[in-house]
Amino acid sequence: MTTALRLPELYDRVRQVIPEPDWMLFEDDIDAILRLKRERNAVILAHNYQTPEIFHGVANIVGDSLALARKAVDVDADVIVLAGVHFMAETAKLLNPGKTVLIPDMGAGCSLADSITPEDIAGLRAAHPGVPVVTYVNTSAAVKAASDICCTSGNALQVVESLGVPRVLMLPDEYLAQNIARQTKVELITWHGHCEVHERFTPAEVRGFRDAWPGVTILGHPECPPEVIAETDYSGSTAGMSDFVARERPERVLLLTECSMSDNVAIHHPETEFIRPCNLCPHMKRISLSNIRQALEENRHEVTVDPAIAAPARRAVERMLAV
Numbered sequence: 001m002t003t004a005l006r007l008p009e010l011y012d013r014v015r016q017v018i019p020e021p022d023w024m025l026f027e028d029d030i031d032a033i034l035r036l037k038r039e040r041n042a043v044i045l046a047h048n049y050q051t052p053e054i055f056h057g058v059a060n061i062v063g064d065s066l067a068l069a070r071k072a073v074d075v076d077a078d079v080i081v082l083a084g085v086h087f088m089a090e091t092a093k094l095l096n097p098g099k100t101v102l103i104p105d106m107g108a109g110c111s112l113a114d115s116i117t118p119e120d121i122a123g124l125r126a127a128h129p130g131v132p133v134v135t136y137v138n139t140s141a142a143v144k145a146a147s148d149i150c151c152t153s154g155n156a157l158q159v160v161e162s163l164g165v166p167r168v169l170m171l172p173d174e175y176l177a178q179n180i181a182r183q184t185k186v187e188l189i190t191w192h193g194h195c196e197v198h199e200r201f202t203p204a205e206v207r208g209f210r211d212a213w214p215g216v217t218i219l220g221h222p223e224c225p226p227e228v229i230a231e232t233d234y235s236g237s238t239a240g241m242s243d244f245v246a247r248e249r250p251e252r253v254l255l256l257t258e259c260s261m262s263d264n265v266a267i268h269h270p271e272t273e274f275i276r277p278c279n280l281c282p283h284m285k286r287i288s289l290s291n292i293r294q295a296l297e298e299n300r301h302e303v304t305v306d307p308a309i310a311a312p313a314r315r316a317v318e319r320m321l322a323v
Helices: 008-014 020-040 065-072 086-095 118-127 141-145 156-162 174-181 203-212 238-248 259-266 289-298 307-322
Strands: 042-047 061-063 079-083 100-102 133-136 149-151 167-171 187-190 217-220 252-256 273-275
Touching (some): 061 065, 065 086, 079 086, 079 289, 086 141, 086 307, 118 141, 133 156, 156 174, 174 187, 203 217, 217 238, 252 259, 259 273
Parallel strands (some): 042 079, 167 187, 217 252
């Protein structure tokens, strides 16, 4: 005999992507997290790559890195739990220095953040004197502090062109910079960082998807290689891809990005068939309901930023938010 669900209204949101037996295993943690949020005046910020039970089950604010950065500024809470990777938690702390910011797993990193250091930026500035540094938010606070302004995949073009200069150092994602370079007359000097999720997609793979699923609309994240983006129907940030599906309502769609993105968007668009070959981000998947609960119960792991780094890093992020 099937046991009655304790959180039926929440389950109604996700029933098309989470089987009922799996949901029943999540209910204890979800129930506890909802209680802990009330008790601690806490909010959960969840990136689009989080799994549906987190994204739709316990998160207060969801979105891409730009949306989370913007919304973090106005968070009315004592505690912020960042269901995402470490650089996102640092950014939330930069914008909320008086709040407690927790990340459920300190091992939730990022290949892009690991690809560049402040010393690398110092070397680039020496090699290209006077050229401003635009740094992707997928970087450490120390790297942001060594930069002039930050950007995300959703606003990179606007940020680059807002500087009114002929040349820009755009770091560290080489493919994002190359894809933006096709849209602007500004010369972009690149670095060799890549996202371990998006760099694995290939043009041949995209063509194979079209052969296997005739009529499919393919959307690609601009962290994919330019030759992959050339094979797609649309390229944009995770928010941009979600907006495209809502606006265009394709009959069949495939998202070239992290696995959970398709599940989270599909919940809002049952009329669209989502083809789901994708790549998994091992860092995002370190976040779970269990360690979100533990973060709130045990106040772990608190994210701090050295004040000497925080001031210039915050300035770079705030300059981005002002564009």
